[in-house]
Amino acid sequence: SSGINAEYGEIGNVCFIRLGENAGKTGVVEDLVDQKHLLIDGPDSGLARSVIRLNQIAITDLKVKIPRGCKTKVVRAALAKDDIPAKFLKSGLSKKSEAQQAKAALGDFARFKMRESKTAHNRKIRSTVRKLKKSS
C-alpha cells in the first residue's frame, strides 16, 4: 500500500496488534474513526470488533476485500477465502512475535544456557577473524 495509506491503513488491511491487552492478535481494518483510531475486527484470532489506536498496531501487507464497516461474518468469510491466517504465519511479523514469546517463556537455566552459547559462538568468530587477520 502507498504512502499515506500505509501509515493509516486501508479498509481491508490486515493488522497485527503489538501493544495492549489484545497484543499478539491480528485483525482487519473495517473503518477509520479519526486520525488516530481504527475500527478493527479479528474473528479468527479472538479479537472482538472494536476501536483501536494506531500506535497499538502494525499494519501488514496482507489485504482482504471487504466493504466499509461490514459485519463480522463478512470479515470471517473474506479471511477464509484468501487464507489470511496461513499467509500471516509465514510473515516476518508473526515469526518475530513467536520468537519474542519464546524468549519471554525461558526459565533462568535456559537463559543462562543461551547466554553461554552466544558467548562461545561469538568467541569462536572473533578468534577465527583474528587468526585470519594475522595470517593475511
Add this chain to the structure above:
Amino acid sequence: MVAHKSRNSTLPGGVPKLSRSAVYKKRALYKRAKVQTKPSVEPAATHKTKQVQGEKNGGTREVPLQRQPRFYPTEDTKKPLNNRRKVKPTKLRSSISPGTVLILLGGAHRGKRVVCLKQLPSGLLLVTGPYKINGVPLRRVDQAYVIATSTKVELPALPDSLTDGLFKRKPKPTKNEKEMFVENTAEDPKISAEKIALQKEVDALVVPAVKSVDMLQSYLRSRFTLTKGQFPHEMKF
C-alpha cells in the same frame, strides 16, 4: 416427608421476613412437636464411703473423691484462656521442593544459585551450594529470601542428621574472675569437624546429581544478575 424449600425468606439487610413463632405456625410444628425424653444419665459419683475405725465414729464416712485444695489464693486472678492453636509446619511455596535450584536474595551469598535439600521442622529451607561448586555450605534459608527456579536436581536419599539441631549456637564458656584477664590461647574452630564431615558427605551425594545434567555445574557456579531491560516481575524463572 418431602423436603420443602424454606418457608421463610430474607428481607434486604439480612433480616428474616417471618418471626420464629410465625414460622412455627406456618410449618404447623404444633402437629409435629414431640416432647424429647432425655436419656437418663447416671450422675457421676462424687463421694465414696469409707470404713472408719473406732466405736464412736459412726462406722462409715462419706469421703469426697476429689479433695478441695488446702490453700486458696487471697485474690481471684484471671485464668488465661485456653490456647487450642496447633502449630503447623510453614507452608512451602509450590514452586519449592527438594532438589529445586534456588537463587538466594540475601545474606553473604546473595545472587548465588543453590540446591534446596529439604524443609526443616522449623520451616526454614536447608540448602547447599554444593560447597565444592560455589562455596555455599549447608545453610538455612527462609523461603521469602529466595527465588525458586523451574530447574530441579534429582537428589538421592540424604542423611537423617540434617536437622535444625546442626545450627544451634554453642554457648560461650563463662569465665570466672581468675580467667578473665587471661588471653584465650586456643580459639574454638569456627566450623566444627562434624559439620565439615557432614558437608563432604552431602556434597558427595549432590555433586554427581548436578554433574549428570549438562551445564548445570557452571550454572550453579554463576551468580544471578539483572541486566538492562530485565525486570524480575516480567521474567520467568
